[in-house]
Amino acid sequence: MSSTPYGSVPVTVSPAAVEVAGVTKTFGTGKHQVVALTDIDLSIAAGEFISLIGPSGCGKSTLLRIIADLLPASTGTVRVAGRTAREARLDRAYGFAFQQAGLLDWRTVSDNIELPLQLHGVRAKERRARGRELLEMVGLAEFAQRRPPELSGGMQQRVAIARALAERPSLLLMDEPFGALDEMTRERMQDELVKITAETSAAVVFVTHSIPEAVFLSDRVVVMSPRPGRVSTVVPVGLRHQADGSGTSGTEIRESPKFFAAITQVREALRGRELRVDEMSGDAHPGAHGAL
Amino acid sequence: MTALRLTRKTLLALLGLAVLIGLWELYKAVGPLRGGTLFGVPFWARASNGALPHLSAVIDAFGAEEVGGATIIRGAAAPTVFESVLSAAGNSLRWAGVGFALGVVVGLALALLMDALQVLERALLPYIILSQTVPLIALAPLVTGWGQGLSIGPWEWQRWMSVSIIAGYLAFFPVAVGMARGLKSAGAVQTEYFRSVSAGWLPTLKRLKLPASVPFLVPALRLAAAGAVVGTVVGEISIGLEGGIGRLIISYSQGATGDPSRVYAAVIGAAALGLITAAIVSIVDLALRRYQRTGNA
Numbered sequence: 001m002s003s004t005p006y007g008s009v010p011v012t013v014s015p016a017a018v019e020v021a022g023v024t025k026t027f028g029t030g031k032h033q034v035v036a037l038t039d040i041d042l043s044i045a046a047g048e049f050i051s052l053i054g055p056s057g058c059g060k061s062t063l064l065r066i067i068a069d070l071l072p073a074s075t076g077t078v079r080v081a082g083r084t085a086r087e088a089r090l091d092r093a094y095g096f097a098f099q100q101a102g103l104l105d106w107r108t109v110s111d112n113i114e115l116p117l118q119l120h121g122v123r124a125k126e127r128r129a130r131g132r133e134l135l136e137m138v139g140l141a142e143f144a145q146r147r148p149p150e151l152s153g154g155m156q157q158r159v160a161i162a163r164a165l166a167e168r169p170s171l172l173l174m175d176e177p178f179g180a181l182d183e184m185t186r187e188r189m190q191d192e193l194v195k196i197t198a199e200t201s202a203a204v205v206f207v208t209h210s211i212p213e214a215v216f217l218s219d220r221v222v223v224m225s226p227r228p229g230r231v232s233t234v235v236p237v238g239l240r241h242q243a244d245g246s247g248t249s250g251t252e253i254r255e256s257p258k259f260f261a262a263i264t265q266v267r268e269a270l271r272g273r274e275l276r277v278d279e280m281s282g283d284a285h286p287g288a289h290g291a292l
Numbered sequence: 293m294t295a296l297r298l299t300r301k302t303l304l305a306l307l308g309l310a311v312l313i314g315l316w317e318l319y320k321a322v323g324p325l326r327g328g329t330l331f332g333v334p335f336w337a338r339a340s341n342g343a344l345p346h347l348s349a350v351i352d353a354f355g356a357e358e359v360g361g362a363t364i365i366r367g368a369a370a371p372t373v374f375e376s377v378l379s380a381a382g383n384s385l386r387w388a389g390v391g392f393a394l395g396v397v398v399g400l401a402l403a404l405l406m407d408a409l410q411v412l413e414r415a416l417l418p419y420i421i422l423s424q425t426v427p428l429i430a431l432a433p434l435v436t437g438w439g440q441g442l443s444i445g446p447w448e449w450q451r452w453m454s455v456s457i458i459a460g461y462l463a464f465f466p467v468a469v470g471m472a473r474g475l476k477s478a479g480a481v482q483t484e485y486f487r488s489v490s491a492g493w494l495p496t497l498k499r500l501k502l503p504a505s506v507p508f509l510v511p512a513l514r515l516a517a518a519g520a521v522v523g524t525v526v527g528e529i530s531i532g533l534e535g536g537i538g539r540l541i542i543s544y545s546q547g548a549t550g551d552p553s554r555v556y557a558a559v560i561g562a563a564a565l566g567l568i569t570a571a572i573v574s575i576v577d578l579a580l581r582r583y584q585r586t587g588n589a
Contacts, residue, residue, distance in 0.1 A: 092490060106582050
């Protein structure tokens with residue numbers, strides 16, 4: 001992870017994990033052009049946990065994919081740990097976890113976790129060792145030789161997260177990874193994610209629809225609004241640090257007044273946006289928004 | 293579990309065979325000897341011995357001695373029909389096997405080519421489909437024509453090679469089309485994942501696209517195997533190559549006016565060919581079981 005094939009990496013003191021400057025994204029051309037994102041500026045510090053939240057169509061997944069270099073930005077620049085997004089992808093500087101686990105059904109759980117290492121030519125012995133370590137971390141050691149279809153949705157998602165962490169990335173990009181899980185599993189997964197990110201000290205960009213989830217996990221919640229997609233407010237939270245070592249349980253945090261206060265703050269940030277859109281569009285497009 | 297399933301499968305197959313034999317003999321017993329009409333249209337096939345022999349007669353035919361005019365195998369004097377059919381089926385199986393292998397290689401190569409270059413897909417696919425509308429009978433003399441006088445290194449062109457090429461011509465099609473589809477069948481999330489870890493074309497092919505295409509490959513191979521057998525039989529007949537099952541069917545049917553049981557014997561030989569190739573594909577199927585996304589949970 002330290003050496004890169006690119007000789008000209010600027011030597012800076014701990015560059016920001018992600019630096020997004022003036023990014024816009026448009027799909028299509030002419031009459032059918034859709035502006036998905038306009039003028040996004042966002043800086044994420046090393047080790048910081050950021051959530052992107054907003055109604056459907058606000059471009060949060062698009063922004064995540066631009067950071068991952070899975071989509072090109074129309075204008076603007078993205079730098080990941082001091083490199084361009086493309087360099088960062090080629091250099092495997094980040095791990096990506098998707099809404100669907102996206103595992104390979106013909107491989108065992110441990111072979112799935114070791115896949116990125118195998119793709120990058122890590123020797124079998126080393127691979128096995130790292131695989132076991134990750135399986136322990138996500139608590140699936142006894143399922144190593146099972147295949148994904150035998151696992152529950154939550155377990156599959158844990159495998160996908162372990163796979164994303166396999167190469168010890170300093171940045172984890174997550175696109176609604178718990179979106180398909182039931183509420184109970186979801187909270188347990190959130191507790192585990194807080195623990196895991198504290199252990200790995202990776203920065204995280206986390207896309208979600210859920211206000212409590214964003215508030216529980218994040219240092220900062222980035223509230224986005226649609227048409228065109230943009231950042232409307234950034235709400236600082238940082239409750240997670242109470243959970244990652246000081247003995248405070250996830251449940252205690254979720255029942256604390258601070259938690260509710262932050263939820264209210266984020267909800268209002270989202271609502272405020274919606275009200276304005278309401279006023280702007282009048283009765284012309286009833287039901288054209290309000291996805292939350 | 294699997295042993296039980298296998299026994300059940302075998303029993304069902306035997307039951308199917310028994311039903312078939314039963315229907316055959318039933319028709320033989322009650323069917324009109326000279327054929328019959330239904331609503332004034334000739335419909336009922338003749339059940340006379342000249343048209344539909346007893347199964348026992350077909351089995352007897354296997355043991356009968358080959359008669360002079362229809363001798364296929366030279367050398368040993370007067371082999372039985374069974375020996376003739378066996379040896380002819382063996383030859384045809386070899387030619388079909390070469391054709392099958394050829395078809396699979398060409399089909400896979402075309403599918404990979406189309407996968408690597410999208411432009412090629414649009415350019416090639418219409419011609420691949422068009423290729424199957426050319427009648428084999430028209431193709432056969434052309435292939436022999438091209439082959440004549442050709443030599444690959446020290447080996448001269450053999451006439452059976454033309455038959456294998458015709459077999460391959462039928463066999464490559466399902467493989468090319470099935471694989472082209474199979475290589476596209478990997479999930480969107482999986483595909484995006486491979487991009488996110490900057491996996492190149494070859495690793496993506498090896499670890500994602502090929503495994504994902506197996507559920508499409510196995511039925512394609514099954515069709516290709518059947519195609520290779522049909523191509524071999526038709527190829528032999530249209531080229532006039534002796535020694536195979538196709539030629540044997542023709543030569544038996546020429547002497548069949550009195551005794552059709554030999555034709556049926558040869559047809560059974562051809563059907564056995566099909567079964568053998570199907571069995572070979574089933575072994576491939578078993579070997580690739582874990583890539584078949586049936587989900588065993």
